[in-house]
Amino acid sequence: MEPISIEGTAKTPSVQFSSKEGIIEIKGRSIPENSVEFYKPLVDWLEQYKASPLDKTKVNIQLEYFNTSSSKCILDVFKKLEAIHKGKNEVEIYWYYEEDDEDMLEAGEDYESIIRVPFKMIEIAD
Amino acid sequence: MSFNIQDYYSELNEGEVLLAYKGSISSDLINNVLDTVESKLQDFNEHSKVRKKVYNVLVESLQNLYHHIDDLPKNYEEEFDERFGILVVSKETGRYRISTGNFIKNTHIAKLEEKIKKINTLSKDDLKEMYKYILNHQKLSEKGGGGLGLVDIARKTGNKLDYRFQVFNKEYNFFILSVYISD
Numbered sequence: 001m002e003p004i005s006i007e008g009t010a011k012t013p014s015v016q017f018s019s020k021e022g023i024i025e026i027k028g029r030s031i032p033e034n035s036v037e038f039y040k041p042l043v044d045w046l047e048q049y050k051a052s053p054l055d056k057t058k059v060n061i062q063l064e065y066f067n068t069s070s071s072k073c074i075l076d077v078f079k080k081l082e083a084i085h086k087g088k089n090e091v092e093i094y095w096y097y098e099e100d101d102e103d104m105l106e107a108g109e110d111y112e113s114i115i116r117v118p119f120k121m122i123e124i125a126d
Numbered sequence: 127m128s129f130n131i132q133d134y135y136s137e138l139n140e141g142e143v144l145l146a147y148k149g150s151i152s153s154d155l156i157n158n159v160l161d162t163v164e165s166k167l168q169d170f171n172e173h174s175k176v177r178k179k180v181y182n183v184l185v186e187s188l189q190n191l192y193h194h195i196d197d198l199p200k201n202y203e204e205e206f207d208e209r210f211g212i213l214v215v216s217k218e219t220g221r222y223r224i225s226t227g228n229f230i231k232n233t234h235i236a237k238l239e240e241k242i243k244k245i246n247t248l249s250k251d252d253l254k255e256m257y258k259y260i261l262n263h264q265k266l267s268e269k270g271g272g273g274l275g276l277v278d279i280a281r282k283t284g285n286k287l288d289y290r291f292q293v294f295n296k297e298y299n300f301f302i303l304s305v306y307i308s309d
Contacts (some may be wrong), residue, residue: 110254
């Protein structure tokens with residue numbers, strides 16, 4: 001599978017997906033008006049990866065801002081990862097938030113309560 | 127007599143205004159507004175927690191406008207830009223205020239008002255549950271809106287949504303929403 005490597009912009013995050021390393025990374029800002037356009041290829045990639053994932057997939061989500069349009073797409077990403085986890089492959093989601101950003105921590109906890117995959121909340125010191 | 131948008135806009139422009147705009151609400155406009163407000167908040171040396179909240183709430187307010195603006199009232203195409211809306215971001219004592227305004231067809235009022243009234247009755251925990259429910263159960267619209275914007279704003283600000291519908295003509299009202307972020 002071809003990896004995905006996208007540079008971040010003012011409204012969209014940087015993305016690194018590698019099937020060879022089992023690494024899924026989304027970082028930066030995710031505030032496009034229409035997030036489906038941006039996330040559809042990522043969700044499709046994960047659907048393909050699901051067919052033959054590595055034994056262990058590490059997911060790093062480090063967002064500075066995300067809008068409610070993105071929040072649904074991020075849930076779609078997590079649902080694909082949940083399916084991989086259900087298939088007896090290890091998946092671990094690392095959710096990063098800055099130390100004073102309670103809203104971002106809460107957002108991570110919202111996903112954690114919906115998705116049956118182990119989450120680790122990682123505080124980043126300012 | 128119909129509601130005078132210009133007078134209201136002038137009224138909003140009192141106090142310490144970070145940004146005021148009236149005209150077409152486009153994707154580029156949103157980018158410009160976000161850049162401007164972000165750099166002003168930095169100039170204020172505002173605490174990062176407040177800065178992030180204002181930014182987040184501003185994104186949702188603008189994108190709500192962007193997704194939900196109704197067509198202009200008939201025969202007002204000369205007077206107003208296409209996709210017309212107003213936006214004022216200001217700093218008052220102890221809080222930031224983000225006010226937006228847009229035309230709304232009378233037939234769309236009831237649904238919106240019902241939603242706002244419901245949100246305004248909910249506690250922080252209720253809002254969290256509502257947010258999670260909508261997140262998990264509703265599909266995104268074609269335009270990319272997800273019905274989460276107002277819930278998210280209420281949740282992040284912890285304040286009630288302050289709104290009014292002002293009669294514009296027989297078919298339209300002007301909808302004004304003000305949200306407050308305590309600093």
